[in-house]
Amino acid sequence: MIPTVRPRRLRATPAMRRLVAETRLHPAELILPVFVREGIEEPRPIQAMPGVMQHTLDSVRRTAAEAAEAGLGGIMLFGVPELRDARGSGADDPDGILNRAARAVAAEAGDALVVQTDLCLDEFTDHGHCGVLDAAGAVDNDATLERYCAMAVAQAEAGSALLGLSGMMDGQVAAVREALDASGHQGTAILAYAAKYASALYGPFREAVDSQLGSDPAVAGDRRGYQQDPANRREGRREARLDIHEGADIVMVKPAGTFLDVLADVAAESEVPVWAYQVSGEAAMIEAAAERGWIDRRAAIEESVLGIRRAGAGAVLSYFAIELAGWLR
Structure with a gap:
């Protein structure tokens, strides 16, 4: 029998494939995560993340300018302080490393990029958890919200346009929105890490922020009490709905x-933009396989980010953002 339906007609040439492509990548849909470390004189390589650095304030300015030149949509800043304590005091200190970095990047490229800051305590606490602890050593949800509100105001005043609430505390979006509005920062937007799973793929990130998680044997060494169980799909949709109801401008x-299934679920019903984060372990696996010659590095990067966009992400946080933008341009 001779087939009358021939889908291959639309795959015959590069021009035809380009014409009928359902999903496209653009630099403006990419966001670069960047680490800024206090107390170093020059950028410091992160062993588990080839090509990624812990930056100084000077080098983060240069990186922000490079990101703007590449046409990226934004830059997400993470701070790595010299000193930590149980309540993460450096997180809302106007002279803390993250707030200083936000001011520097906003001055350098704030007209060309959306300057974003991670709003979580894990980088700043001496126990490595995303919140303050109660007497039993568990994360105290409501006490942590108070710290998040203080962080939010400090970050907004430092020039951050979009606050990335990544701590997975119940009620964090509503609390931060109220604090921002009450302090005159009604225009500062909230990116809620709504469906953030307790993943095995965060390992390289913990080196990047010099995480203290697990350093104290008396304190739990994982975040499964507040990050989501990887077994649960419906829970991701529920978390996203809650965050949107509380006032999130974007959900993650x-x-x-x-978790492309969760991403597709959230994107199908969300009333606000939906983003996704290609995390450190995802990037590290591509780099490790490419280094051994097992995969085509560029093709794997492009395909991985394209798959995230195809599943429904309007924008993607990726450590490959500047490099990928160069290929797209």
């Missing part, structure tokens, strides 16, 4: 590649 699914 993290990690991206191993």
